[in-house]
Amino acid sequence: MPPSNPIVDAPLLAHRGASLYAPENTLQAVELAAKMGAKWIETDVQVTADNELVVIHDLELERTTNGAGFVALHTLEQIRALDAGSWFGNKISGYQVPTLQEFVACIVDNDLNLQLELKELPGRENDIADRVCSEIADIWPFERRKLFLSGFSERCLKRVARNLPDVPRAIALLCIPEDPDAYAAETGAQIIHVQDKFVDEEALRTIRASSMEFGVATVNDPERAKYLLNSGVTSILTDDPLLLEQDGVETRLRALAHQQ
Numbered sequence: 001m002p003p004s005n006p007i008v009d010a011p012l013l014a015h016r017g018a019s020l021y022a023p024e025n026t027l028q029a030v031e032l033a034a035k036m037g038a039k040w041i042e043t044d045v046q047v048t049a050d051n052e053l054v055v056i057h058d059l060e061l062e063r064t065t066n067g068a069g070f071v072a073l074h075t076l077e078q079i080r081a082l083d084a085g086s087w088f089g090n091k092i093s094g095y096q097v098p099t100l101q102e103f104v105a106c107i108v109d110n111d112l113n114l115q116l117e118l119k120e121l122p123g124r125e126n127d128i129a130d131r132v133c134s135e136i137a138d139i140w141p142f143e144r145r146k147l148f149l150s151g152f153s154e155r156c157l158k159r160v161a162r163n164l165p166d167v168p169r170a171i172a173l174l175c176i177p178e179d180p181d182a183y184a185a186e187t188g189a190q191i192i193h194v195q196d197k198f199v200d201e202e203a204l205r206t207i208r209a210s211s212m213e214f215g216v217a218t219v220n221d222p223e224r225a226k227y228l229l230n231s232g233v234t235s236i237l238t239d240d241p242l243l244l245e246q247d248g249v250e251t252r253l254r255a256l257a258h259q260q
């Protein structure tokens, strides 16, 4: 049976903010997601060459900035000088890669909750887990807002569990394990995330038979989202915070027009 009191207490997490409508993982994408009614934001954190924390998904800068090369090989000053918006649309200017501190402040100011994914650099998993946990312990308002940490690396997640045992964790996978409860216990996770393309009817049966909390990424089709949520999945990661709006298409068109 799925948990009756899940950690993620809303059907949707806005994947990298309102990333269908604004440059992903920017403060503007968070603010827009909040305006669209999101309760949870998912984002990605990495460590720079000078041991600072920045919010960006790809290990390399090319896709979402005008920079090039690995994030981990650039200083914070170098990354802050980059344009993080014009790749999304030529009218968008002045967007930066946020620091984790700025991003968390924006989440809290907008009364949101956070899934923070640690983007591990293979070989440096423990360093990254230590650095992120230390900063989160200093800046997260645990008494007011909900948070869970996530990652694809078991090594990273185990280190997070050691550092911050009271903060919930999600293990990110491609497909549902044969025995999800055992898998989660091995990795110290309370939530399992899987990729939608691997979720078939057999996977949904396994989900319903498990006591774990499941999230599915990344779903931008409203009918698919509703089907998964009615089939035992606890939450959906989506680029579109308006996904479950009744008047879907029209609301989305209005939102897009507002962004022009």
Ligand code: G3P
Pocket: 042, 044, 057, 117, 150, 151, 170, 172, 193, 217, 218, 237
């Ligand atoms: O937890 C899974 C979710 O974070 C997926 O995000 O980074 O693979 O798009 P990503």
Ligand code: CA
Pocket: 042, 043, 044, 117
């Ligand atoms: Ca992510």
